[in-house]
Amino acid sequence: MKELNALHLPNDIGYTDDHEWARITGETVRIGVSDYAQDQLGDIVFVELPAVGDRFAKGDEFGTLESVKAVSELFMPMSGTVVAINTALTDAPELINQDPYGAWIIEIKPSASEEYAQLHTATAYLDLLEG
């Protein structure tokens, strides 16, 4: 597993305590999991995605990631309605391991954009990981 100082943590996204990230892409927000999350889970073998049109509140479970070690729930970093899911992950869940920030999981139309400001910056997230 990676040392904390070897983690890739981009500055242009917000992070949650549960290791999801959110990136503002115009009117919508893309959501994925951090480099730390994919590294801890190990090889991801299955991604369970919600349906387009599903509505979730911040903190709701919207899907699961399954690795050879464990199943891990995915929680919403922000409230909103799912407008797209990354169907490429169904056949190639390893994309999350290869590029956790390119391999977004869902795209939402946020219902409370101000929630983005409550997410951790990369620096604050690294502090959290370092405990």
Next chain:
Amino acid sequence: MSEQLGTSGLILNEPLLWHKGKPGRIGMSIPTSDVPAAAIAAELLGPAVDFPDLSEVDVVRHYTRLSQWNFGVDSGMYPLGSCTMKYNPKTNERQAATPEIAGAHPMLADTLAQGTLRILFELQQFLAVITGLDAVSLQPAAGAHGELTGMLIFHAYHRSHGAQRHKILIPDTAHGTNPASAALCGYKAVPVPSDAQGMLDPALVASLMDEDTAGIMLTNPNTLGLFEERIREIAAIVHAKGGLVYGDGANMNAVLGVIDAKRCGIDVLHLNLHKTFSTPHGGGGPGAGPVCVTRALEPFLPVPRVVMDGTAYRLDDDQPQSVGRVHAFHGNFGVLVRAYSYILSMGEAGLKRASQLAVLNANYIKEQLKDVLHLPYDRPCMHECVFSDLWQQEYKISTVDMAKRLIDYGYHPPTIYFPLIVHGAMMIEPTETECKDDIDQFIATLKTITQEAATAPELLRQAPQRTKVRRLDEVLAARSPCLIGPSGDGDQ
């Protein structure tokens, strides 16, 4: 024994039966048919099944060789946490194979099946005494099936009280199948985090329990191998809101003859006969997950019930509030016979002693290993103890590497990466059937492995090296499982 347990020997390769067979080989000669051939209606015909042609000795050698690749509790220690892989005395196999029992047809009339019905009836009574609960159904075929039956009983109970409920509380230390069983019954699982001591906090349960919550599903001892000491308080909170308490009895091996589930406040409890009461189950089945309930819930048990009306045993279907049948015939009858035989041969004192020794063995391992493996919850445990790989991380060694290295030394690995609340968990359940000498050797082996983690970590990363197959590609197996014989090779 000072000699090392694991060693290498000649292991024979063996192809798949389709590759081994040759057209024209036969296992036995059958007489020439003297019945005139008749055509089969075309609509009944389908493509032929591709069975290989094999002689008897081909088949015998095939399965004997495969059995030599295998590892079971009859070959060595199998300390798989939460699974109770204890030794199953052979007398119980013998009773289950008795021709009068094994050959009884499940559709015999009650009057012709008094012996088998008596076994079922008396086993129900034994399990009621062991758990302290009032009534028992032997039908469910496994633990998760017992959980589902329990949830159906919750559902039927709340329906009979006029208002259906939609949520259920499930601690993060409950057995992994619980949320799925509840969800299958339509309940939304509400997770309840355990506290820093790995215990359930009554105040938190009180804050989550409401009148739309059907009850709580807990496992006691929990999946950290710890006894929920405040279970009666928690049960009282759930009952005060009209809810019910489900106890997952998968860890019953720790508390036989020690706790009374009813006095703990449990309304429904399932037992895993295949874990606790002597049925080999390493191959995945068959099992038996009887449910035990309080008197108030007895009307909801599956039918038919086995009853005794003064002079004779009979099957009773006349239970209008029952959740219905959950298994064909009488459940997995052979497993029930083994449990009946096990309980009779152990006796009340013997069952209690087995649990005491199971707990003693786990605590002994915990104390002996806590200097070399990180113990996240350092307190007396029940029948299993949970370590983590925290202290091995500096050598880039994780739990899976230590588990694989144990294989090289001749042990089945313990449960790893469960429970989920312990990062890199290694959950060890020695059971009562391992003697102190064998447990000491296991402890010494794990100590050696933790030394190797520091001095020769590559040994662990490459493990197992002494087995017929080396470390399997679990990722490929999960992403592209191949579950069919090679007859489909050309089609894939």
